[in-house]
Amino acid sequence: MATPRTLFDKIWQSHLVDVQEDGSCLIYIDRHLVHEVTSPQAFEGLKLAGRKVRRPDLTLAVADHNVPTSDRSKGIADEESRIQVETLEKNVKDFGVPYFPVLDVRQGIVHIIGPEQGFTLPGMTIVCGDSHTATHGAFGSLAFGIGTSEVEHVLATQTLPQAPAKNMRITVEGKVPEGVTSKDVILAIIGKIGTAGGTGHVVEFAGEAIREMSMESRMTVCNMTIEGGARAGMIAPDETTFAYLKGRPMAPKGGEWELAVEYWKTLPSDEGARYDKEVVLKAEDIIPQVTWGTSPQDVVPVTGHTPDPAAESDPGKKASIERSLAYMGLAPNTPMTEVKIDKVFIGSCTNGRIEDIRAAAAIAKGRKVADSVYAMVVPGSGLVKEQAEQEGLDVILKEAGFDWREPGCSMCLAMNADKLEPGERCASTSNRNFQGRQGPGGRTHLVSPSMAAAAAVTGHLSDVRALAN
Amino acid sequence: MEKFTQLRGTAAPMDMINIDTDMIIPKQYLKTIKRTGLGKHAFAEMRYNEDGSEKPDFVLNKPQYRNAQVIVAEDNFGCGSSREHAPWALLDFGIKCVISTSFADIFYNNCFKNGILPIQVTHEQLRELMDDAGKGSNAVLEIDLENQTIGRPNGESVSFEIDPHRKHCLINGLDDIGQTLQQASKIDSFEEQRKAATPWA
Ligand code: SF4
Numbered sequence: 001m002a003t004p005r006t007l008f009d010k011i012w013q014s015h016l017v018d019v020q021e022d023g024s025c026l027i028y029i030d031r032h033l034v035h036e037v038t039s040p041q042a043f044e045g046l047k048l049a050g051r052k053v054r055r056p057d058l059t060l061a062v063a064d065h066n067v068p069t070s071d072r073s074k075g076i077a078d079e080e081s082r083i084q085v086e087t088l089e090k091n092v093k094d095f096g097v098p099y100f101p102v103l104d105v106r107q108g109i110v111h112i113i114g115p116e117q118g119f120t121l122p123g124m125t126i127v128c129g130d131s132h133t134a135t136h137g138a139f140g141s142l143a144f145g146i147g148t149s150e151v152e153h154v155l156a157t158q159t160l161p162q163a164p165a166k167n168m169r170i171t172v173e174g175k176v177p178e179g180v181t182s183k184d185v186i187l188a189i190i191g192k193i194g195t196a197g198g199t200g201h202v203v204e205f206a207g208e209a210i211r212e213m214s215m216e217s218r219m220t221v222c223n224m225t226i227e228g229g230a231r232a233g234m235i236a237p238d239e240t241t242f243a244y245l246k247g248r249p250m251a252p253k254g255g256e257w258e259l260a261v262e263y264w265k266t267l268p269s270d271e272g273a274r275y276d277k278e279v280v281l282k283a284e285d286i287i288p289q290v291t292w293g294t295s296p297q298d299v300v301p302v303t304g305h306t307p308d309p310a311a312e313s314d315p316g317k318k319a320s321i322e323r324s325l326a327y328m329g330l331a332p333n334t335p336m337t338e339v340k341i342d343k344v345f346i347g348s349c350t351n352g353r354i355e356d357i358r359a360a361a362a363i364a365k366g367r368k369v370a371d372s373v374y375a376m377v378v379p380g381s382g383l384v385k386e387q388a389e390q391e392g393l394d395v396i397l398k399e400a401g402f403d404w405r406e407p408g409c410s411m412c413l414a415m416n417a418d419k420l421e422p423g424e425r426c427a428s429t430s431n432r433n434f435q436g437r438q439g440p441g442g443r444t445h446l447v448s449p450s451m452a453a454a455a456a457v458t459g460h461l462s463d464v465r466a467l468a469n
Numbered sequence: 470m471e472k473f474t475q476l477r478g479t480a481a482p483m484d485m486i487n488i489d490t491d492m493i494i495p496k497q498y499l500k501t502i503k504r505t506g507l508g509k510h511a512f513a514e515m516r517y518n519e520d521g522s523e524k525p526d527f528v529l530n531k532p533q534y535r536n537a538q539v540i541v542a543e544d545n546f547g548c549g550s551s552r553e554h555a556p557w558a559l560l561d562f563g564i565k566c567v568i569s570t571s572f573a574d575i576f577y578n579n580c581f582k583n584g585i586l587p588i589q590v591t592h593e594q595l596r597e598l599m600d601d602a603g604k605g606s607n608a609v610l611e612i613d614l615e616n617q618t619i620g621r622p623n624g625e626s627v628s629f630e631i632d633p634h635r636k637h638c639l640i641n642g643l644d645d646i647g648q649t650l651q652q653a654s655k656i657d658s659f660e661e662q663r664k665a666a667t668p669w670a
Binding site for chain 2: 037146152199252295323
């Protein structure tokens, strides 16, 4: 009998183009997403070497990091941002790469549009010059972020030299309690394994709580795998996956669809497959989460409080807690629900999908954003925005006092005009609370969309379970 | 890509865990369309005050470390964003080697593409090297990639592990793309076979 294989093993083995004597592997890449920030130097490299893009048909480009989220029919005011977007536009033209222009309704965050278009499919290898490429693993693909030199390598050869990863399985058993979202699940996982807990591994998420999640929720979980240090996160494809993909513009059609589904059903890990590392969590123990510090692992239940460095014996960790608290402007042992906020950001590739906007609107409905708070909602793509507007979610949010914006990365990393001022504190549905991530000196608390909306209407971090109707 | 064989240089101690790529090069400097010129912005938020003046306490601003070529840092160096601007900024500053107990995967890969050697050592070794790096103008380490050793100021040496393929490429300054293109016929036949097996892909 053949050795039982994991989902990762199956995808890896079916993509090996070459294995050298020293064990180094060359793998084939099925899909390559390109954005404006990490690609200019790669295209420049191709030009200098007189090389072409090997498979423009397997490549899709979009500008997302730099684009303004206000009316953009007038173009981009910031000169450097504009040059970067124009450079991408020139490069896709010169190399014949498919591109969604800034004013196209399909434009949006690269990790939102791939799945939305059916560009992302199970069993594939998918790369992008962006660490949150892990998002696409929600479809049972092997998706990981790469650097610009690797972007150039994929453009030129449609392959990548890669070392095999180890297998890790994170199982979330049972059902999540009311008011707890996929964002809370992944934050709780990172809190448990730490930001380097997955280094060198590809994580497969499993268990009832994961299986019961929608595709949107699964994407949120896989998106933040990188915050746990793993190379990629993935979830076995199932009926939920197929139902999401069916009829998407770039998904297979007709007879090919049937063939594809048949193949996708062979992908889930075999019974008895071996994992190098296993972690198990109980869904029922998970409470809405919020970060207090400057690393995604600095996370506590919203019912908890900031840590006390005095209680930490390891000097390195103690110093790190002290540094984080000082940066965040928080005293030790502060209850999280006492932390007042200035801004709320709902969006990003972690939580910029329709389900996230619905969750925020459900809390916002009939309430008002606190006077001291500025709250913004940035849909992940033009299509998400359109759908939300069809459902009337924009009206609910606007009536509550939220600012309804155009799609893009926005205040997830503040490369456009949306940013925190020094010392400002934000409840954010994004994925990184690093120092200065949302603007120099800005302070970020990572939360789920409903928790972000709860913070917006109360003016401080709040337990959404008390507000849910 | 420049070859990496040996390096004799000042090592700067950065006694912190989780030095992420946002710290190494903040996003406001990612708008460049070039690979060069980022050295002056490396560690910008730790290195400069808001008015642009230097923070004298930051290690790379201290006279003895201004020309550092090696960084010695705690766990999980280079975590976070995939930006290759991080190794570009380090290289442009003059850093050719980073020593830590662990590295984030993407950053680790990116180093090799740019001729930077990331060296992983044990916690005990790191403590010793961190002490060495704390010796100011005497904080000189001798890195020998061929023999996989780090020579310490006291004459002792620490050996390290490295993937043989990556070592080979670094020592010879080999360009990955050129090497892969030599396998073009294998890529062609892989594509044909895949087209037959999974036509929708
Ligand atoms: S939304 Fe944030 S994390 Fe996602 S791709 Fe954009 S900048 Fe990166």
